[in-house]
Amino acid sequence: MSTKKKLIVVGNGMTGYKFCEKFIEKGLSKIYDITVFGEEPWAAYDRVHLTDYYTGTSVRDLKMAPREWYEENGIELRTSYKITSVDRDKKIAYNQHGDEFTYDTLVLSTGSDAFVPPIPGVDKKGVFVYRRIEDLDAIKEYVTNAKSAAVIGGGLLGLEAAKAVMDDGLKTSVVEFAPRLMPRQLDDDGSNMLKSELEKLDLDILLSKNTKSINGNGKVTAMEFADGSILETDMVVVSAGIRPRDELARECGLTVGERGGILVDETMRTSDPSIFAIGECALALGSIWGLVAPCYDMADVCANNLLGEEAKFEGADLSTKLKLIGIEVASFGDAFGVTEGAKPIVFHNIPNGIYKKIFISEDGKHLLGGILVGDAEDYNMLYQTYASKIKLPANPEGLIIKSDGGGFELSVLDLPDEAVICSCENVTKKSLIEAVDEFDFTQVGQLKKATKAGTGCGGCVPMLDDLLTAKLEASGKVVKKVICEHFDYTRQELFDLIKVEEIKTYPELLKKHGTGSGCEICKPLSASLLASIWNEHITKHSNIQDTNDKFLANIQKGGTYSVVPRIAGGEITPDKLIVIGQVAKKYDLYTKITGGQRIDLFGAKVEELPEIWKELIEAGFESGHAYGKSLRTVKSCVGSTWCRYGQQDSVSFALKVENRYKGLRSPHKLKGGVSGCIRECAEARGKDFGIIATDKGYNLLLCGNGGANPKHALLFATDLDEETCIKYLDRFLMFYIKTAAPLTRTAKWLDNLDGGIDYLKEVVIEDSLGICEQLDKDMEKLVDTYACEWKKVVEDPEMIKKFRPFVNSDATDDSIKFTPMREMKKPANW
Amino acid sequence: MTDTATIKWIEVAPLSEFEVDGGKAVIIEGKQIAVYYFQDRDEWYATDNECPHQKQQALSRGMIGSDGDEPKVACPFHKKSFSLKSGKCLSGEDYEINTYPVKVEGDLVYIGLD
Ligand code: SRM
Ligand SMILES: Cc1cc2nc3c(=O)[nH]c(=O)nc-3n(C[C@H](O)[C@H](O)[C@H](O)COP(=O)(O)OP(=O)(O)OC[C@H]3O[C@@H](n4cnc5c(N)ncnc54)[C@H](O)[C@@H]3O)c2cc1C
Ligand code: SF4
Ligand code: FES
Numbered sequence: 001m002s003t004k005k006k007l008i009v010v011g012n013g014m015t016g017y018k019f020c021e022k023f024i025e026k027g028l029s030k031i032y033d034i035t036v037f038g039e040e041p042w043a044a045y046d047r048v049h050l051t052d053y054y055t056g057t058s059v060r061d062l063k064m065a066p067r068e069w070y071e072e073n074g075i076e077l078r079t080s081y082k083i084t085s086v087d088r089d090k091k092i093a094y095n096q097h098g099d100e101f102t103y104d105t106l107v108l109s110t111g112s113d114a115f116v117p118p119i120p121g122v123d124k125k126g127v128f129v130y131r132r133i134e135d136l137d138a139i140k141e142y143v144t145n146a147k148s149a150a151v152i153g154g155g156l157l158g159l160e161a162a163k164a165v166m167d168d169g170l171k172t173s174v175v176e177f178a179p180r181l182m183p184r185q186l187d188d189d190g191s192n193m194l195k196s197e198l199e200k201l202d203l204d205i206l207l208s209k210n211t212k213s214i215n216g217n218g219k220v221t222a223m224e225f226a227d228g229s230i231l232e233t234d235m236v237v238v239s240a241g242i243r244p245r246d247e248l249a250r251e252c253g254l255t256v257g258e259r260g261g262i263l264v265d266e267t268m269r270t271s272d273p274s275i276f277a278i279g280e281c282a283l284a285l286g287s288i289w290g291l292v293a294p295c296y297d298m299a300d301v302c303a304n305n306l307l308g309e310e311a312k313f314e315g316a317d318l319s320t321k322l323k324l325i326g327i328e329v330a331s332f333g334d335a336f337g338v339t340e341g342a343k344p345i346v347f348h349n350i351p352n353g354i355y356k357k358i359f360i361s362e363d364g365k366h367l368l369g370g371i372l373v374g375d376a377e378d379y380n381m382l383y384q385t386y387a388s389k390i391k392l393p394a395n396p397e398g399l400i401i402k403s404d405g406g407g408f409e410l411s412v413l414d415l416p417d418e419a420v421i422c423s424c425e426n427v428t429k430k431s432l433i434e435a436v437d438e439f440d441f442t443q444v445g446q447l448k449k450a451t452k453a454g455t456g457c458g459g460c461v462p463m464l465d466d467l468l469t470a471k472l473e474a475s476g477k478v479v480k481k482v483i484c485e486h487f488d489y490t491r492q493e494l495f496d497l498i499k500v501e502e503i504k505t506y507p508e509l510l511k512k513h514g515t516g517s518g519c520e521i522c523k524p525l526s527a528s529l530l531a532s533i534w535n536e537h538i539t540k541h542s543n544i545q546d547t548n549d550k551f552l553a554n555i556q557k558g559g560t561y562s563v564v565p566r567i568a569g570g571e572i573t574p575d576k577l578i579v580i581g582q583v584a585k586k587y588d589l590y591t592k593i594t595g596g597q598r599i600d601l602f603g604a605k606v607e608e609l610p611e612i613w614k615e616l617i618e619a620g621f622e623s624g625h626a627y628g629k630s631l632r633t634v635k636s637c638v639g640s641t642w643c644r645y646g647q648q649d650s651v652s653f654a655l656k657v658e659n660r661y662k663g664l665r666s667p668h669k670l671k672g673g674v675s676g677c678i679r680e681c682a683e684a685r686g687k688d689f690g691i692i693a694t695d696k697g698y699n700l701l702l703c704g705n706g707g708a709n710p711k712h713a714l715l716f717a718t719d720l721d722e723e724t725c726i727k728y729l730d731r732f733l734m735f736y737i738k739t740a741a742p743l744t745r746t747a748k749w750l751d752n753l754d755g756g757i758d759y760l761k762e763v764v765i766e767d768s769l770g771i772c773e774q775l776d777k778d779m780e781k782l783v784d785t786y787a788c789e790w791k792k793v794v795e796d797p798e799m800i801k802k803f804r805p806f807v808n809s810d811a812t813d814d815s816i817k818f819t820p821m822r823e824m825k826k827p828a829n830w
Numbered sequence: 831m832t833d834t835a836t837i838k839w840i841e842v843a844p845l846s847e848f849e850v851d852g853g854k855a856v857i858i859e860g861k862q863i864a865v866y867y868f869q870d871r872d873e874w875y876a877t878d879n880e881c882p883h884q885k886q887q888a889l890s891r892g893m894i895g896s897d898g899d900e901p902k903v904a905c906p907f908h909k910k911s912f913s914l915k916s917g918k919c920l921s922g923e924d925y926e927i928n929t930y931p932v933k934v935e936g937d938l939v940y941i942g943l944d
Contacts, residue, residue: 060924068924486896517851517870517896543850544893545893555907559886807854
């Protein structure tokens with residue numbers, strides 16, 4: 001029998017977990033045996049990043065710690081156990097089955113629930129909250145049959161939930177009771193700016209709306225407001241605030257606040273000295289604290305008090321920064337300027353959607369707080385300036401207005417030692433610097449692991465990065481972006497080494513310039529360098545390629561592959577269309593017209609790839625390189641051959657361009673477009689290179705893309721003839737291939753290029769670097785050595801053998817499963 | 831250490847069938863096993879072919895390499911890495927895969943099963 005005292009923790013959420021961590025760290029296990037009860041079926045997970053679960057991260061990835069962690073540390077964790085009552089006299093807690101658990105000390109970390117206002121109809125099918133994994137599973141299932149959604153609540157969480165359902169393709173509206181968005185963080189101007197930016201993204205924002213009822217026969221079909229208006233919607237997500245879970249505390253007679261929450265003193269003790277309450281269920285200093293940082297603080301304070309050390313919860317700063325659908329919003333300190341004598345400085349850039357407002361103290365010496373919408377890049381630094389009370393310069397407007405040279409540049413190293421860089425984990429600048437010094441860290445990952453900084457909400461990670469870089473630079477260490485642990489070189493340096501020393505294989509490169517056996521970072525990178533320098537067949541380096549390049553096809557869910565033949569410019573003959581249909585039918589492939597004007601055939605087993613390609617190649621098709629970092633498509637519109645507005649024959653030119661650059665290997669994929677007139681039906685401005693016909697020739701636009709960070713291509717030259725256009729393109733592409741970092745699209749590359757598009761013009765048109773002749777030659781060589789890589793495979797029995805799923809059997813991989821869908825098939829869910 | 835006496839060695843395929851500095855899958859009584867060969871170290875390893883992350887039969891199609899001295903494979907789907915010696919996940923998660931002994935005799939490769 002253990003002689004230790006018994007500690008019970010009720011609730012295994014983020015706070016409950018943090019308490020366990022502190023419990024172990026502080027050696028409380030010498031005094032107590034600890035048992036943790038959690039009502040949810042999972043061990044504590046990261047609720048802050050719950051939306052990542054919605055977009056595909058597994059529960060496992062979201063866990064704060066695996067179950068083994070609890071085991072290894074002697075913590076008894078019982079999930080799916082709900083504590084339903086407590087007998088405080090006998091010191092016994094009971095679960096839903098009536099089992100008894102005695103305790104000496106009880107810690108309540110029961111968190112909160114979503115607050116659901118008592119609107120008639122909230123119990124209808126199709127009304128959800130956004131708080132737990134189960135909620136998200138239920139939403140995810142329901143959206144498949146919904147076209148529109150409404151989110152009640154325009155606060156932080158409501159907007160996050162709105163983004164998630166909107167990304168699932170639903171027409172989404174946000175309904176807010178207050179006259180502005182994020183009423184606790186933003187002022188009217190800030191809210192207006194955020195609103196108009198969100199509206200640009202097709203999110204509907206309804207302010208000052210009081211929901212009277214949720215209508216529908218059994219399931220939601222509409223919402224009705226107090227002003228009589230009606231919003232039709234297929235589902236409703238309620239995110240109108242939180243309600244502390246104090247029902248257990250009420251049941252056993254602990255004092256609770258008038259508006260809910262378990263009343264605690266500064267040591268986190270409830271009205272019963274053997275019972276503590278921490279996290280979102282606790283009413284501390286008169287408030288419910290709905291952010292992780294203060295909740296973690298409470299866990300720490302509670303653990304210290306259990307040790308017999310006096311510790312007090314002192315409240316916390318509610319500063320926040322978040323990124324909503326690519327729009328940054330932050331608010332910190334005295335965001336509304338309520339401090340006596342506070343003086344505002346405002347920067348309002350309506351066309352670019354930027355609003356910044358800061359308040360400085362009456363004597364102009366200190367920053368009091370502020371609001372940032374549209375550009376919160378400086379948030380961390382501003383927050384530190386405020387929190388560490390750093391003395392302001394004479395021109396404090398430099399804090400938010402960055403004119404050349406005029407800005408107020410504060411380095412992380414200037415911050416005082418006690419500055420708290422990570423507020424979730426309470427890590428100071430001093431302890432970070434000490435960690436860097438002690439362990440000679442060179443990567444942020446190492447610093448995070450050692451100090452836990454940046455592992456909570458993650459908002460301080462950019463600052464950790466700055467700190468590490470500044471520290472390394474200050475100690476005279478050259479900071480260079482080396483590729484990985486195996487090569488102490490940058491991509492550019494490796495490129496030069498390969499070229500100058502005529503290195504032809506990866507093992508040779510590793511032996512001469514690297515260490516170890518390589519990895520999934522340096523191998524494909526070297527493969528891409530070797531391929532773009534020597535333009536050899538990609539399968540020659542098959543074992544250092546991503547699986548996509550290895551099997552010349554994209555791997556998809558379930559382990560099947562897709563087949564994308566090139567259909568240059570989107571032009572295809574009826575006969576070739578028929579062949580695609582026949583092949584798809586024969587091999588039972590799912591077919592879809594892609595966003596790149598061609599046809600993708602999905603669901604091919606690895607051993608079928610060579611046969612499928614053999615049939616396609618016999619009919620005159622070639623690889624579409626959908627698997628490589630290489631030219632994808634050059635989209636075209638019908639142009640002057642058919643279209644009444646067409647200025648030039650855009651299809652013929654697109655074909656010419658696509659066929660010229662097919663097979664080209666590059667740092668990232670490349671896409672082009674040729675439009676027959678300014679109506680721009682080929683969406684050329686959204687491509688890495690866009691060509692738009694004019695009455696005199698073609699305008700060339702460079703460095704655009706769609707994707708995650710859309711950018712319009714910039715005008716590079718006007719009214720070019722086809723030959724000049726191709727000459728400029730050759731040089732531009734070659735220059736990009738030679739100088740861009742891996743996985744950098746052209747837009748990002750241009751962003752980092754000093755001098756931008758004007759500099760690019762100098763290099764390509766005026767030959768300011770004197771390299772054009774070389775660029776021309778290099779491109780000519782690549783074009784001349786092109787060969788369809790699939791053709792080579794299907795002609796070579798040795799290569800075909802590589803596509804067998806097992807080396808010891810001719811069996812097919814029967815772990816691959818499909819389910820039927822709309823007369824075709826799809827892979828079974830994972 | 832595995833007790834060699836209890837290992838059942840199964841002949842799988844000739845050396846030439848395997849990939850240099852890469853992986854290949856074999857199937858033994860319906861179970862998929864991935865076999866890897868490092869030329870520079872002249873070392874062979876075998877693990878489950880199934881990646882525990884999304885239960886995909888995929889590891890043999892991943893890239894191999896090293897993390898410090900530890901030989902490893904990275905899953906082609908989401909790049910989770912596993913030690914080929916211990917089977918432990920090196921990307922900071924609590925996944926683990928089974929590893930199996932491999933031996934080469936003459937030009938044949940054998941996998942050891944319990
Ligand atoms: C099939 C297709 C979607 C469709 O059903 O239409 C598609 C499918 C994939 N896209 Fe895409 N993209 C497709 C058009 C696009 C477009 C539209 C376009 O090309 O006009 C875009 C935005 C335009 C752009 O790239 O600038 C697009 C932006 C992306 C991105 C984001 C790139 C970025 O810079 O942010 C990725 C991720 C990446 O490449 O790293 C991606 C990656 C992928 C991958 C390779 C993801 C993967 O690894 O599995 C998908 C592979 C499909 C397969 O197995 O073949 N796909 N993808 C389209 C194939 C076009 C083609 O014929 O080759
Ligand atoms: C979508 C979303 C995004 C968020 N984003 C941020 C953010 O960016 N930044 C930030 O600081 N905060 C954010 N938060 C808030 C943050 O998640 C909470 O502050 C934090 O989770 C509070 O932790 P907790 O442990 O106190 O409560 P909870 O996480 O709610 O955990 C309480 C646990 O106790 C269990 N429980 C309750 N009663 C019992 C019982 N009787 N018996 C057994 N178990 C019980 C519950 O089931 C639950 O698992 C976000 C929250 C959500 C929902
Ligand atoms: S096809 Fe493109 S947009 Fe669609 S899921 Fe795949 S990567 Fe994402
Ligand atoms: S399936 Fe292997 S990493 Fe996701």
